[in-house]
Amino acid sequence: MDNNSDQIYIDKVLQGDTNAFAYLINKYKDMAYTIAIKIVKSHEDAEEVAQDSFLKAYEKLDSFKGNSKFSTWLYTIVYRNSITKIRKKKVATSDIDDYVMDNYSEGSEFPQIEAIKNGEQQKYVREAIDRLPEKDALLITLFYMDESSIEEIEKITNLTQSNIKVKLFRARKKLNTELSFLLKEEVKTIL
């Protein structure tokens, strides 16, 4: 149903109704922006990357054949644009990963659950994701927040399925440790 509605708007755009593209922007802008910020680490750059990606998607829309979901196709563009952006800024991905791994402390002190208000919960979750190596953060974003399958993540990132699974396992373990104080409460609420 969701993919069908995307295709309806894609067809409208291809038939010349430019305004129909706004539907696709509104639907996917948050996730596109979230993916970009996980890689480029700056709000200005992420916004620029997300904007360029939507523009490129519009220009290349006729090459979208519907073999995958529109979101997968779009996020592939966002991912590649983000990588190009950080390469241009001469920030080596491996250096970032090494830096994060070196500075990552699993035993950081957790705040008391009573002290955490809703706004603060968001802050702790985002900070925990930001402390992950950038690729791991991206995979977590795609897997949990967009509910992308391993196959879809493979298409977007060009990583092998086994590599994705290993990185996800590693990231999940770190988040479980970092956010254990929030997860206990979350488990209670979803039961």
Added chain:
Amino acid sequence: MKEDKKIDKLIRESLKMEQPSVDFTNKIMNQIEVADAKQEKALGSLLKKNALESPSLNFTERVMAEVEKASLKVADVPIISKKAWVFISIFVGSIFVFALLTGEKDRSSSNALDGVMEKFDQILTNSFTFDLPAILTSPLFGLSMFALSSLLFLDYFMKNRKLSVNI
């Protein structure tokens, strides 16, 4: 001493390790799976609620403005693309260079061809031979055209390369 060994043996044989129920392992594995599933669900729920970022409020308007500009650009695309111009230039340049370098030689060497090839050559020569103004057949003009075509071709590929890097 022998008595002690006998007693030890007897004790060992009489002792049997206690065993839990048959589905003991399955029970534990199920509990682990349930706990993992709960944890996984909680993590997903926590991330969905708290980790999605949003761009600025006028993001959609800004992208749509760019989209409008892009759709206008599409209407301005010339009938003969830059790529086509490059190939036309190369083609024309090649004809001049070919005419300059092979025109005289072909006629003199045609004596060496056998009957069939000679006829075929004559047909081809009659079909494609044309007289060019003297200025167009000068070696300098030919070389200039060739150099110009090469430069255009090079320019096209360099620009194309820059574009693909941007993508």
